[in-house]
Amino acid sequence: MLEILPLTGLPEVRPGDDLAALLGDAVERAGGLEDEDVMVVAQKAVSKAEGRVEQTDDVVAAILREARAVRRRRGGLVIAETKHGFVCASAGVDLSNAPGEGWIVLLPEDPDASAARIRAALGERFGREPAVIVSDSFGRAWRQGTTDIAIGVAGMRPLLDLRGEHDSRGYQLVSTMIAVADELAGAAELVMGKANGVPAAIVRGYAVPPGDGSASELVMPPERDLFP
Amino acid sequence: MLEILPLTGLPEVRPGDDLAALLGDAVERAGGLEDEDVMVVAQKAVSKAEGRVEQTDDVVAAILREARAVRRRRGGLVIAETKHGFVCASAGVDLSNAPGEGWIVLLPEDPDASAARIRAALGERFGREPAVIVSDSFGRAWRQGTTDIAIGVAGMRPLLDLRGEHDSRGYQLVSTMIAVADELAGAAELVMGKANGVPAAIVRGYAVPPGDGSASELVMPPERDLFP
Numbered sequence: 001m002l003e004i005l006p007l008t009g010l011p012e013v014r015p016g017d018d019l020a021a022l023l024g025d026a027v028e029r030a031g032g033l034e035d036e037d038v039m040v041v042a043q044k045a046v047s048k049a050e051g052r053v054e055q056t057d058d059v060v061a062a063i064l065r066e067a068r069a070v071r072r073r074r075g076g077l078v079i080a081e082t083k084h085g086f087v088c089a090s091a092g093v094d095l096s097n098a099p100g101e102g103w104i105v106l107l108p109e110d111p112d113a114s115a116a117r118i119r120a121a122l123g124e125r126f127g128r129e130p131a132v133i134v135s136d137s138f139g140r141a142w143r144q145g146t147t148d149i150a151i152g153v154a155g156m157r158p159l160l161d162l163r164g165e166h167d168s169r170g171y172q173l174v175s176t177m178i179a180v181a182d183e184l185a186g187a188a189e190l191v192m193g194k195a196n197g198v199p200a201a202i203v204r205g206y207a208v209p210p211g212d213g214s215a216s217e218l219v220m221p222p223e224r225d226l227f228p
Numbered sequence: 229m230l231e232i233l234p235l236t237g238l239p240e241v242r243p244g245d246d247l248a249a250l251l252g253d254a255v256e257r258a259g260g261l262e263d264e265d266v267m268v269v270a271q272k273a274v275s276k277a278e279g280r281v282e283q284t285d286d287v288v289a290a291i292l293r294e295a296r297a298v299r300r301r302r303g304g305l306v307i308a309e310t311k312h313g314f315v316c317a318s319a320g321v322d323l324s325n326a327p328g329e330g331w332i333v334l335l336p337e338d339p340d341a342s343a344a345r346i347r348a349a350l351g352e353r354f355g356r357e358p359a360v361i362v363s364d365s366f367g368r369a370w371r372q373g374t375t376d377i378a379i380g381v382a383g384m385r386p387l388l389d390l391r392g393e394h395d396s397r398g399y400q401l402v403s404t405m406i407a408v409a410d411e412l413a414g415a416a417e418l419v420m421g422k423a424n425g426v427p428a429a430i431v432r433g434y435a436v437p438p439g440d441g442s443a444s445e446l447v448m449p450p451e452r453d454l455f456p
Contacts, residue, residue: 096395142453144445146404219370
């Protein structure tokens with residue numbers, strides 16, 4: 001059985017805040033960390049703590065600056081590839097839950113490093129290091145609505161690689177990789193929500209694929225990208 | 229807090245099996261249903277129970293027959309639109325966890341109806357009707373690995389529509405719809421796995437968007453599809 005616990009009671013995060021300390025306080029209120037805990041932290045909180053916010057009257061210019069390439073554009077909608085390689089609306093630039101009118105929030109420069117810093121700080125405080133995922137809400141091709149996915153990971157591999165394993169009938173699963181970091185991020189979103197100020201959650205009881213992974217493993221390499 | 233419980237001990241599902249009864253037995257072993265339970269059932273089990281399996285020596289012909297349109301083709305990989313409107317590999321035709329060598333499993337004809345039948349049968353047996361999701365593992369554009377998503381729903385709306393709601397700062401969320409049915413399906417996959425014969429799970433404690441929804445709401449309408 002898995003449990004998904006919202007981490008509540010965090011203040012509005014501001015540039016320069018020690019997010020790992022705020023998360024640690026929330027973990028303490030929730031009773032501490034356990035083995036096989038995965039902490040999922042909303043990108044918005046990470047970006048704010050890291051000062052990745054700015055005041056602008058030209059959001060489109062900011063989007064184009066944050067983008068490595070624009071994939072599609074229709075009206076106000078820009079589907080862009082970020083510098084990290086993620087393909088998403090507005091290159092991750094967001095006006096909602098920003099620090100104020102006229103402010104935007106940008107993606108962290110290096111979300112894996114953000115996750116690793118949080119993981120290290122929690123490890124120091126609690127004596128065990130959870131896997132950490134930095135999550136964001138992305139739209140998808142062909143499907144309506146957003147789901148939360150992983151843009152940064154630490155202390156886990158984001159993909160569960162079943163290639164070479166066998167199904168219950170003995171058939172070899174030749175092409176099966178499961179994006180468990182994305183599924184964990186989406187699961188956490190169910191208790192975090194968009195409007196209720198819960199910037200993090202713990203997924204408890206999931207044995208992550210072990211290793212020192214990166215969310216870049218989740219990015220489809222250009223030579224295999226059929227929808228450039 | 230959410231809990232995700234695997235439903236274990238089901239036999240290998242065969243054509244003609246009463247899947248709802250098998251699921252009900254597993255629910256009983258797990259202690260029964262509670263309010264705010266969402267049952268997620270793997271498409272493979274649903275398809276097998278409904279006889280959506282066949283023996284063939286021409287898988288490609290089966291894929292092209294199941295497809296309404298082929299979106300991309302590279303080597304053995306066919307990205308196709310199914311008759312339901314879902315865009316996925318092989319139009320949902322699958323060789324893994326099939327009934328035997330040379331057998332394939334097709335998507336249910338009407339996964340919403342499959343979900344509704346399971347919901348009704350469980351409601352009759354337990355006196356409360358859970359929301360039901362039929363899930364399948366889909367690849368994504370631009371990202372590696374599959375995540376489980378909803379191809380059929382009953383007793384819920386698949387999208388949480390936050391348009392018109394406000395964020396913690398009072399900013400109106402103008403374009404936010406969350407594909408919670410997909411996030412629920414992905415969350416359930418974390419305890420179901422591909423290789424270990426757990427064809428269903430319960431997500432406990434999530435208040436689904438109420439209503440009589442359809443997974444077709446998750447399909448991007450053609451006029452908004454930027455990646456045809």
